[in-house]
Amino acid sequence: MEPLPLVLTPPRGRAKPPRHLADLTLAERQDAAKELGLPAFRAKQLSTHYFERLVDDPEQMTDLPAAQRAELVAGFLPRLIDPIRTLEADRGTTRKTLWRLFDAALVESVLMRYPDRVTMCVSSQAGCGMACPFCATGQGGLQRNMSTAEIVEQVVAGARSLARGEVPGGPGRVSNVVFMGMGEPLANYKAVVGAVRRLTSPAPEGLGMSARGITVSTVGLVPRIRQLAEEGIPVTLALSLHAPDDELRNELVPINTRFSVAETVEAAWDYARTTKRRVSIEYAMMRDINDQAWRADLLADVLNGYGAVPDGAGGRRRQGWVHVNLIPLNAVPGSRFTRSREADMDEFMRRLNARGISTTMRDTRGSDIDAACGQLAANAD
Structure with missing residues (x-):
């Protein structure tokens, strides 16, 4: 039997999953919000919805401005x-x-x-x-x-x-x-x-x-x-x-x-x-x-x-x-x-x-x- 390598690498060429706020630390989420031209505190609001309130319906995120809600959810909470x-x-x-x-x-x-x-x-x-x-x-x-x-x-x-x-x-x-x-x-x-x-x-x-x-x-x-x-x-x-x-x-x-x-x-x-x-x-x-x-x-x-x-x-x-x-x-x-x-x-x-x-x-x-x-x-x- 041939020895297995330390880590078996998956097939290449696959697209990566979309970035999600759970991939990032809170500080990284705040930086990402700034990159989108949004206030850093929006990242904390989204994190509260996801990790504390366990919300997955954007309509329940009423502390987010309606005009920005879709953009925020698309940018931080893509469906995985x-x-x-x-x-x-x-x-x-x-x-x-x-x-x-x-x-x-x-x-x-x-x-x-x-x-x-x-x-x-x-x-x-x-x-x-x-x-x-x-x-x-x-x-x-x-x-x-x-x-x-x-x-x-x-x-x-x-x-x-x-x-x-x-x-x-x-x-x-x-x-x-x-x-x-x-x-x-x-x-x-x-x-x-x-x-x-x-x-x-x-x-x-x-x-x-x-x-x-x-x-x-x-x-x-x-x-x-x-x-x-x-x-x-x-x-x-x-x-x-x-x-x-x-x-x-x-x-x-x-x-x-x-x-x-x-x-x-x-x-x-x-x-x-x-x-x-x-x-x-x-x-x-x-x-x-x-x-x-x-x-x-x-x-x-x-x-x-x-x-x-x-x-x-x-x-x-x-x-x-x-x-x-x-x-x-x-x-x-x-x-x-x-x-x-x-x-x-x-x-x-x-x-x-x-x-x-x-x-x-x-x-x-x-x-x-x-x-x-x-x-x-x-x-x-």
Whole structure:
């Protein structure tokens, strides 16, 4: 197998998405307003409408002069994503939306409402170039990177649905965002970090979310993991490991031919040490592939090879640096990969917990509408 390049580049020649205020900092929005011959405070008004009031109808922006409203909205709030279809599960509290981007590319996002939180699972690329054979998204290849604003708009759209009472449970707010939709987030690094900054910046520059409520997933782009650790944004890093040994991981996660298990786990540990944030290890449970008891022991050996990290409370206490999320594999039609037996998953989890590795089984919410992990494969059919 030929090693994959660090970043798989989308096909060239595609037009870029139109500039949107979510692509810019507040200061950059104010400069853009001046370039259009408009007062800088108009940019702040538009930002308030978008990030605080969650308004998408220009007629509701009554503090903007009617004569300039169309120009302002066209210049700062171009339409980036259009809903094609929304499927619901769990009595309407799980909603998967298929979006068409400005160039007809298709992506999906998922809103999941729980009693104590609302999580948005967002896409960062149209398609994915990582080619993991058990993942539906990876089978379609990479079309293009998404812009910062296209990523943010998925979250804002979910926030609007909650604010308008369209999700059972009454009005609410998005508390968590996971970059676990379509694409490899760290292969679209600049846009993803820009989106994280928009999500966490105080209103009206952004949505004002806590960085601790945001999880960025990766299959293991080691230089980008190290770069993210230095950004000063304490998001949770989720490493999709899926195998504790190079021989199997080379098959399941082809980027492993570039960065070994040892290199990848070491980078994740360095991230935990630098940010004081515990790393999540994602491990999809595949029947007779990676779910053997001896592989649980090997995974424990790999993860226990690194010490605990300070917990951020002045270093007085120390905590385990990692938590393992075992994910019952979600079915992909025609795939040779199937879900592990319940007994094998239980034993795998028991062995990890017995070795001091905090381990839980992932909720497979949304699997009946192909909205669970590994099932997103945007399709307009």
